[in-house]
Amino acid sequence: MSVDRNVLIVDDSQNMEQEIKQYKSIYKKMKESGRYKDLDYNLNLFYEKDYYKAIKILKGKEIIDIVLIDYDITSVNDKTGEDLVKEIRSSINKHCKIIFYTMGELSTVFPDRKEMIELFNQGIFKFLSKDQKSINEFEYGKSTLQVRVEAMIEAIENIDYxxxxxxxxxxxxxxxxxxxxxxxxxxxxxxxxxxxxxxxxxxxxxxxxxxxxxxxxxxxxxxxx
Known part of the structure; x- marks a missing residue:
């Protein structure tokens, strides 16, 4: 029997509904390819644009296994993805896997290296930058989204069950x-x-x-x- 794994995506993109469909499609193709032996779980993907609504979800009854956070969510929020990481770790959950991503260059997002180190010290499982390459020789969908799905799979394999x-x-x-x-x-x-x-x-x-x-x-x- 497949186990459900809950993934919350916090991103202010206008295309999130379409991206969710693509995430699911990529995962389905990877699962059906036969090249992955341990994908015996279902991915339940949720997304939220609003910072404070995301906090409410994380504090709620639904256990979130993984949180994907976009660095720049300021088009609809007064806080950044970095602020969300800090709040999760300080007052909500120290164990859920956090995948942090950005469509900007790493040097642009973190001109001060100390800021990047401080963020990682908050307990980031994976940081995905704009130029991150897939670890897979096969393409199952859009490259940037496939990289994120691969990170989800890696995070699930490291969950404290x-x-x-x-x-x-x-x-x-x-x-x-x-x-x-x-x-x-x-x-x-x-x-x-x-x-x-x-x-x-x-x-x-x-x-x-x-x-x-x-x-x-x-x-x-x-x-x-």
Missing amino acids: VQIALEKYFVKYLEIIEDEEILVDGNFYSIQDLISAIRLDKEAGKIYKRNLANSLIIESLESGK
């Missing part, structure tokens, strides 16, 4: 267990606070994940499996 599984479990059953509190390292946490702690890699989240992993290992050893 335990992290994602925990997030999805809590979000799925949030309405049922939202009044419950979970004891972690001597303190009680609401489900929402624990979700936030897991996403932001806070100490309570790390301890909960570690305790869960230990209990699963013990259970496995005791059952002899």
